[in-house]
Amino acid sequence: MKEKIPNLGKTILKRLQGIGIFNLEDLKQIGAVQGYLRMQFLESDRLPFCYYLYSLEGAILGKSWREIGEDRKRELRQKVSESREQKRIQKALPDLGPYPK
DSSP: OOOOOOOOOOOHHHHHHHTTOOOOOHHHHOOOOOOOOOOOOSSSSSSIIIIIIIHHHHHTTTTTTSSSSSSHHHHHHHHHHHHHHHHHHHHSSOOSSSSSO
């Protein structure tokens, strides 16, 4: 990324490029939650919410992550948790093949 984006330092920019996000428009298209989850998929351990998830959201909104309200932060964390739970359930279920008609 050549453009300066608030909240995003060298490390997070490099990780975004690793998941195919090369500019702010790419990030806006997938959103903070999917961006966070995709970066986390490439990492072996969990990424801190405040540095990654909130920074991505702040970048999309054009403000500091510190300016994001607690309700919105809670909503973002909930979406991440729901996505993780859904993936955990999908892994636990046997592959039953295509749904019969």
